[in-house]
Amino acid sequence: MxxxxxxxxxxxxxxxxxxxxxxxxxxxxxxxxxxxxxxxxxxxxxxxxxxxxxxxxxxxxxxxxxxxxxxxxxxxxxxxxxxxxxxxxxxxxxxxxxxDAAAELIDAPSALVVTDARRREVYWAYYADGRRVAGPAVCAPGAIAVGADEVDVLSVPKHLASQIEIPARETAYVxxxxxxxxxxADLHAEPAPLVPHYLRRPDAVEPKAVPRSPAIPDVHLP
CATH class of the missing domain: 3.30.420.40 (ATPase, nucleotide binding domain)
Incomplete structure (x- = not known):
């Protein structure tokens, strides 16, 4: 195929x-x-x-x-x-x-995959024995909680590596x-609808209601 x-x-x-x-x-x-x-x-x-x-x-x-x-x-x-x-x-x-695709390329008992979410945040997911056991999630680099004192491989962009506080035996970007x-991908299964993992609300929000200025007179139409 x-x-x-x-x-x-x-x-x-x-x-x-x-x-x-x-x-x-x-x-x-x-x-x-x-x-x-x-x-x-x-x-x-x-x-x-x-x-x-x-x-x-x-x-x-x-x-x-x-x-x-x-x-x-x-x-x-x-x-x-x-x-x-x-x-x-x-x-x-x-x-x-x-x-998951990045973790699939990592040959190690445990791996933490981190990518840049911008706005001083990161996306992350934690893998043990080839399975995702935490994440994907988004948070500040110092707030990642994987339930482990150490990971075998930390995959993270170079500019973010110093901000990750979880120790790792090996650090590289995969x-x-x-x-x-x-x-x-399960190529032989019926494909599910594509669902994007944004993980946080969009920046655009509805504007707050603004009180009407008392300087604007009421207008009554006949």
Whole structure:
């Protein structure tokens, strides 16, 4: 099965093509680009990745997309594009937790996966023996509570590493790449509706009611 994998939940734009046969996943082509221009770069990157693999859109049999946690704008780009590709091609689209995809690439008894949520917060999820046992959640870097004194691997962007107070045997940043995205997707199950993991309320709020100024006279129409 040829799978198109997308993730726009982090500062990296991940686009890849993989052949999935049972539990085996073979990546044919992949692009991992640090960029803020996910919206402008996604479709051209998909086209380039297909060309590198010697495939066309018609060859795609399923789409997998990371559903966060991540910022609203980033998730919207990836998830809406994945849905559009799947609908146009008549293939299923499977949503996965972005942090699960990163954790899938970590070979360790326990792992803490952290990404930047901006506004002095982070998204995080904790894994033990290959299973997610806490999160995904959002909080200040110093408020992560995983119920462990130490983790084997801490995956965190470099600029946030010094802010995480939980000790780890190894610290590195693991990108949620194609292999991880495809492995955590249940490609043979009926796909569920895509649900974005925003984890916090949107910035926009309804304005508060403002009392009417006494300087404005009442107007009574006949």
């Amino acid at each position: 040829l799978v198109l994998a997308l993730d726009t939940a982090t500062a990296d734009l991940v686009v890849g093509l993989a052949e999935a046969q049972g539990s085996e996943v073979r990546v044919l082509a992949e692009s991992v680009e640090a960029t803020r221009a996910h919206n402008e770069r996604l479709v051209p990157t998909v086209e380039t990745t297909l060309a590198e693999a010697g495939r066309t859109f018609a060859d795609i049999e399923a789409v997998v997309v990371g559903c966060g946690p991540g910022p609203f704008t980033g998730l919207r780009v990836g998830m809406s594009s994945a849905s559009a590709f799947a609908q146009a091609l008549g293939v299923p689209v499977h949503g996965v937790v972005t942090h 990108v949620p790449r194609t292999a991880g995205l495809v492995r955590v």
